[in-house]
Amino acid sequence: MRKCLSFFLCLLLILGSVPALPAYADTEWPAASPISADSGIVIDADSGAVLYGKNMQESYFPASITKILTALLIIENCDLDDMVTFTHSAVNTLEYNSTILGARVGDKLSVRDCLYALLLQSANEVANALAEHCSGSIEAFAELMNRRAESLGCLNTHFSNPSGLNDDDHYTSAYDMALIARAAFSNPTFVEIDATTYYDVQPGQLQQYPDGWRYYTHHRMLKQSDSAYYNGIIGGKTGYTMLAGNTLVTCAERDGLRLIAVVLNGHQTHYEDTRAMLDFGFDNFKSVSIADRDSTYEEVENDLSVAGIFPGTATRLSINEDSVITLPLSGDFADVTSELTYSLNSSAPENAVARIDYMYGDHKVGEAYLEASVVNGYIPGLSEDLVPAVSSGVTATLAVPGGQTAGAELSAGEAPQEPQEESDPAAAFLTILLRVISVIVIIGIVGAVVFGFLIYRERKVERERMQRRKKREARMKEWGDSPSEFDLVMQEHLRQKNRSRRRGFR
16 A cells, blocks of 8 residues: 555656746846947956947957056065065166156065056056066066966967057957956955055155155046046056057946946047946846855755765855846846856865856856855754754754654754654655655656766866866865765756746747
8 A cells, every 4th residue: 555655656746846837037138339449348247247248259459458467466476565676677678658657777666556556657667567576577477467367267368568568469358358357356455556546656766756756547437527437436447559549447336236347449439438338237237146046055955965965964055145146127036047067267265066157048147156064063954043952952843744843852963853653644644755755856866867977077078177176076075975976966956947947938
């Protein structure tokens, strides 16, 4: 009798688990008016979502917006109180009529003073001096620039100097420059310096200006007295050469939405183009938190416990609470699909085990890292308000299906015990139901192992991915868990989740 009942329940649950195909809203993306510059882009600085782009993957000369990456590298690798000495090669190897601070050979300024001169005055001899101070030579610093750009995901970029002066081998794209600016504007020190409108060099530091010197930002949108001033402006950088034309990078924030706009090869309309792109972003998009809307990781966490992948451990999965996606004002989180990847770059958190990419139709609107952490007294699937009770060994009342409750004396480090079967038919039915659910979940995981193993092996082709995977596997090994089993559970969950949603798109 029980075998027949179990078979019937299995069949019922399998048929009932076939998802309905809901009709989701159209994932239409707002349209922007074209800009005059040859290339431009506006992105959400927090999610990385591209809101608008024109020739954004094409390479152009960047001119002095190059100094954004120069400044970021100096902040990351140098002490701001160190002294920089201006050499002959730093001062006297500049092309004619390029922007300078007025430093002479032998002058000394702190790294901090140099950074203000670099970002506000756009001084080219300061860029050279900082490069030599950091890496020993301009050539070595250019190599550092290219490595950093590659680590940020830049594919159409190559730098040959720290200033942005003309060079056929010095180029970038609007998208790559947006990635660089995103990293820079995530650095508080960079923002503090770049948001300044003027800065004073103290007397006695520059031979040419013994009484001191004040220099001002070149970015007109930062100046409240200027007609180009933009409400919500954070900072930015200007650039110009005859070959590059006008280039401009700008960061602004309104109502919790932080945007970055890049203009390349502008035709004296770089401020108008920037304003148009920023207005388009603020008028049509919103920032949406991920952590309190995506519960997929919680479901996976429970399945890992059922499958025995994290047996007896206190491993908890979570999405970083600061992760956001960018949606059109009329968009909803229900319209978003997820794609899982295990290819983690160097910027991934140390405890990250996977990355979830979020798509709104064909547009990537953000990403979040799935992070694993060990929490004392944490039991997967147990409500957080019961964790203190479990840790301290007091009695906790656990809810069970059917509205019943079971009291249990829980000691520190012990998992809650299964309630004992009762003799009445309802309790027997409930026990069988729970067992059937567990069997189905385990069968699903085994199926995922067979399906996902080939995909897992294909990810080992490229050398860099192999290195990142080894790093990730080492972290998982420290927790005493199997990375392959974990990956397959995650892949199956998101595959099932997205399959039903994609079928529902109109």
